Amino acid sequence: MSKAVIDTKESWIERILKKDWTPYVVFAIPLIFLSIFLFWPLVTTLLRAFLGPGFAMNFENLGTENFSRFFTSRLYQRSLRNSLIIGFAVVVTTAFIGIPMGYCVARVKMPFKNLLLSLGILPIIMPSFIGAFSWIILLGRQGVVRLFLNTFLTPLGIEIPSIYGLFGIIFTMSLALYPFVFLLSYGAFSSANPLLEEAAMMMGSSRWRIMRTITLPLVIPSLGASAILVFIRSIGNFGIPAILGGEQYVLPTLIYFRVNGFWDLNGAAAIATVSIFITGGMLLLQKFVISRREYETISASRSEHKLHTHWAARLFATLYCGIVLLLSMAPNIAIIIMSFFERWRGPYPEGFTWNNYLRIPQVISSEIFNSLYLAVSASIITAVLGCLIAYIVERRRPKGAIILDLAVMAPFILPGIVVSVALLSAFSSGSILALGGTYTIIIISFTIRRTPYVFRSVVASLSQLDETLEESSMISGANWVYTFRRVSLPLIMPGILAGTILTFATLLQELSTTVLLYSARTRTVPIQIFAAVQDGFFGEGAAMSVMLLVTVFIVVYIMNRMLGRSVSSSFKLG
Amino acid sequence: MSLSLTYEGVGKTFDPSGKNPVRALDNVSFRIEPGELFCLLGPSGCGKTTLLRCTAGLESITGGKIFYGDRDVTSIPPFRRNIGMVFQSFALYPHMSVYENVAYGLRVRKVPEAQVRVKVTEMMELVGLPDVLKRNPSPTALSGGQQQRVAVARALVYDPEILLLDEPLANLDAKLRRHMRAEIRRIQKITNITTIFVTHDQEEAMAIGDRLAVLRHGVVEQIGTSDQLYHNPESAFVANFIGKMNFFHGRVSATTNDSVTVETAVKGVAVTASGEKVRIHGDRALGREVLIGARPEQLSISRTKDPHGLPGTVSIIQHLGQFVRYEVQTEGGIAERALEVDVDHLIPDLNEGDPVFVRIDEKNAGVYDSEGER
Numbered sequence A: 001m002s003k004a005v006i007d008t009k010e011s012w013i014e015r016i017l018k019k020d021w022t023p024y025v026v027f028a029i030p031l032i033f034l035s036i037f038l039f040w041p042l043v044t045t046l047l048r049a050f051l052g053p054g055f056a057m058n059f060e061n062l063g064t065e066n067f068s069r070f071f072t073s074r075l076y077q078r079s080l081r082n083s084l085i086i087g088f089a090v091v092v093t094t095a096f097i098g099i100p101m102g103y104c105v106a107r108v109k110m111p112f113k114n115l116l117l118s119l120g121i122l123p124i125i126m127p128s129f130i131g132a133f134s135w136i137i138l139l140g141r142q143g144v145v146r147l148f149l150n151t152f153l154t155p156l157g158i159e160i161p162s163i164y165g166l167f168g169i170i171f172t173m174s175l176a177l178y179p180f181v182f183l184l185s186y187g188a189f190s191s192a193n194p195l196l197e198e199a200a201m202m203m204g205s206s207r208w209r210i211m212r213t214i215t216l217p218l219v220i221p222s223l224g225a226s227a228i229l230v231f232i233r234s235i236g237n238f239g240i241p242a243i244l245g246g247e248q249y250v251l252p253t254l255i256y257f258r259v260n261g262f263w264d265l266n267g268a269a270a271i272a273t274v275s276i277f278i279t280g281g282m283l284l285l286q287k288f289v290i291s292r293r294e295y296e297t298i299s300a301s302r303s304e305h306k307l308h309t310h311w312a313a314r315l316f317a318t319l320y321c322g323i324v325l326l327l328s329m330a331p332n333i334a335i336i337i338m339s340f341f342e343r344w345r346g347p348y349p350e351g352f353t354w355n356n357y358l359r360i361p362q363v364i365s366s367e368i369f370n371s372l373y374l375a376v377s378a379s380i381i382t383a384v385l386g387c388l389i390a391y392i393v394e395r396r397r398p399k400g401a402i403i404l405d406l407a408v409m410a411p412f413i414l415p416g417i418v419v420s421v422a423l424l425s426a427f428s429s430g431s432i433l434a435l436g437g438t439y440t441i442i443i444i445s446f447t448i449r450r451t452p453y454v455f456r457s458v459v460a461s462l463s464q465l466d467e468t469l470e471e472s473s474m475i476s477g478a479n480w481v482y483t484f485r486r487v488s489l490p491l492i493m494p495g496i497l498a499g500t501i502l503t504f505a506t507l508l509q510e511l512s513t514t515v516l517l518y519s520a521r522t523r524t525v526p527i528q529i530f531a532a533v534q535d536g537f538f539g540e541g542a543a544m545s546v547m548l549l550v551t552v553f554i555v556v557y558i559m560n561r562m563l564g565r566s567v568s569s570s571f572k573l574g
Numbered sequence B: 001m002s003l004s005l006t007y008e009g010v011g012k013t014f015d016p017s018g019k020n021p022v023r024a025l026d027n028v029s030f031r032i033e034p035g036e037l038f039c040l041l042g043p044s045g046c047g048k049t050t051l052l053r054c055t056a057g058l059e060s061i062t063g064g065k066i067f068y069g070d071r072d073v074t075s076i077p078p079f080r081r082n083i084g085m086v087f088q089s090f091a092l093y094p095h096m097s098v099y100e101n102v103a104y105g106l107r108v109r110k111v112p113e114a115q116v117r118v119k120v121t122e123m124m125e126l127v128g129l130p131d132v133l134k135r136n137p138s139p140t141a142l143s144g145g146q147q148q149r150v151a152v153a154r155a156l157v158y159d160p161e162i163l164l165l166d167e168p169l170a171n172l173d174a175k176l177r178r179h180m181r182a183e184i185r186r187i188q189k190i191t192n193i194t195t196i197f198v199t200h201d202q203e204e205a206m207a208i209g210d211r212l213a214v215l216r217h218g219v220v221e222q223i224g225t226s227d228q229l230y231h232n233p234e235s236a237f238v239a240n241f242i243g244k245m246n247f248f249h250g251r252v253s254a255t256t257n258d259s260v261t262v263e264t265a266v267k268g269v270a271v272t273a274s275g276e277k278v279r280i281h282g283d284r285a286l287g288r289e290v291l292i293g294a295r296p297e298q299l300s301i302s303r304t305k306d307p308h309g310l311p312g313t314v315s316i317i318q319h320l321g322q323f324v325r326y327e328v329q330t331e332g333g334i335a336e337r338a339l340e341v342d343v344d345h346l347i348p349d350l351n352e353g354d355p356v357f358v359r360i361d362e363k364n365a366g367v368y369d370s371e372g373e374r
């Protein structure tokens, strides 16, 4: 056939020119960014872990000395042990707090359900180190609640321990992290197929037996997922153990101590490596143990759960949820009171003053500027990068998109302080690209840490978006850049905005990455609060905290008002 | 000037190196003439959408070639093909007005605004919605039929060389569907654009298409006009898919050059298919199991014993206006389902439950391979 002849004449050069290369070019941008600022730093971290102590990258005294400290140093062993104890303990306590709460809100007829669900996420959004700070006010050595309780309990031979130490860390983290368990188990309990339970009920099983043999196995995948999330968060948390730890170190504070106390980045790199392996191991465990047990729990039938209506169940549920909510809100109240006083040791705060607030402009105006500047620029970069990767991974799927997919999720298992160790490893002064002490290195660390959130939120909106809209645009003659700009982008904008604003709100309070990366020039508000608390300037710290809390709260509130409806509204026609 | 559309050995396998590759298209070769309205017909999952998407370039094919006219478009991305497509969901952009939706393809092509206005107005008139532009609402505010028309206008506005329609009427109610298919045919004949129309509704396909292709498991079973497919189906599958067909089991007992005698399961009853219209397909070796196929109007019923008739019992009598349909239950595994016999007039005194004999019009019966499902 003549066509075939024409075709064989077409050279391979022509064929290459005819191909549409734009997807590959765009694919390359995030890949290069991630290679330089994530892969390379992780590689150097691993390298440094085997070098002698110090900041230098010299390969003369190669060895495993950094790791052997886990066998020889009591401080290292205690830190590792503390981290693991805290991780497991917080998983258990959050399960005890969150699962009954999730069950109550899903299955018991009770008032204020929506309020509980929306207030429930506050502890996730609010900075956890501020929570730790306010618990010092309430339960510290001279804490008002502790003194109050002890006056009753001492005669009985019981004494409430002070908040410093492992107990306090576990307590505070549990209150900061239980919402994950609460919200996920609420989701599981309210979506688990009620028909299964009804069937069991008709066969004469008791309620408890149904719970044990039907309901729990169905919700276990969600519970497992939330447990892993809580574990990873708790052993990666820096702020709470840094404020409440005292003599008790954990891996993140040990890393901080190693870098700031000993000037030993290589040693810190080894600790960071260990911590990556622990979280990585937990994730694998989840993949192989828990996800295998996934059942179909979401039923097509819209059968409603029968709610418990017994007065005792309702009373218990209301009281229980109320107390948990009160406990997780109490710190905010304490910190607001504290911010108007000079001291609060003993039963009453003393020395009412406006000064804590009035001094803010002089003391931390440059920190406020830095915080805003860093959070805004990082949010914008994060939004662009997160969108781009989400679009490539979700829609274009060139070979190798899986690398992006994995890379962008990696920071989920990397604690903030580990990210900063990695960035310092690659870009501290002396390396090819020296970024130590600059705004840039903080912006990069923010970007690396937060891209997953925007990514997820955009992937969620993209998967809501009918793909034929984009295909239809291509058919009309638009290449995919044009299609993205005119069709996809406007339609996923609510998702992008939601992800970006949430990112902005969390970046304003970021402590664990900045604590190793800041310099005199780039100090931020959270750093300033952290320093104030450590130096005992509680009033000043409280005023700054209130300012931060209010800002974050307003940002999140505005986002909810603006996007609440449009986020959930579907993009599909008809 | 319209283009022809040629498929040369087109194959498409989804997930070819994965665990369970799906072969959606297998060696599809045929040609659609310039200006033709061509229907792709077949049951769910047979690969109609896949063939359409491959034609558009939305899926890359894993074998063969596709030509628009003389141009090999096999490796050309969709946006360089100059085609129009209407999706089953219409895929109208909810964030743009109706005007902007229709103008989209022109904006992409950087057509000056004055011309855009002219073109869009012209198209909206063609699809019968000139008034909608006055209010120019969001497409979400339109009814299903209006959305459908807007989608057609949007696909035609930039004068594409090929128009692809994937079950464009599936989202409309039955009455509107019949109206819109006439509309689509009218518009297609005015614009004279080579068009593929995908549907799984055989009535729709026969009503609208100049020619149709029946697809099955990714293979083209038969291509032809609706008349050819109805009267000369080449396989039991096509015969059953286009219109109604009754099948009888039997064994070949004698053959000549232009006839086949088939012994049915009823002792002594044989059918000799012969005559001009008879199509005898496949291997006709003696003793081979085959199917005899006859349309409902090619069967007749008698109440008296007929040596060439198949015995059975009337199970249902339906008056269907123009004709009467008798459903006859046969015995002894002659046919798998109840036979449907259409006659012009009600047979007096024949009631449900009465024994009857069904006779096949031998001049019109077809003989088909019994292999493969129907």
Ligand SMILES: Nc1ncnc2c1ncn2[C@@H]1O[C@H](COP(=O)(O)OP(=O)(O)OP(=O)(O)O)[C@@H](O)[C@H]1O
Pocket: B014, B015, B022, B023, B024, B042, B043, B044, B045, B046, B047, B048, B049, B050, B051, B200
């Ligand atoms: N993206 C895909 N990945 C894997 N398999 C696919 C994909 N798209 C279609 N298939 C398979 O290819 C076959 C043909 O599908 P196709 O959508 O073309 O059928 P269809 O004839 O359009 O059916 P329907 O009438 O239901 O729309 C089916 O078996 C389907 O499961």
Ligand SMILES: [Mg+2]
Pocket: B048, B049, B050
């Ligand atoms: Mg289809």
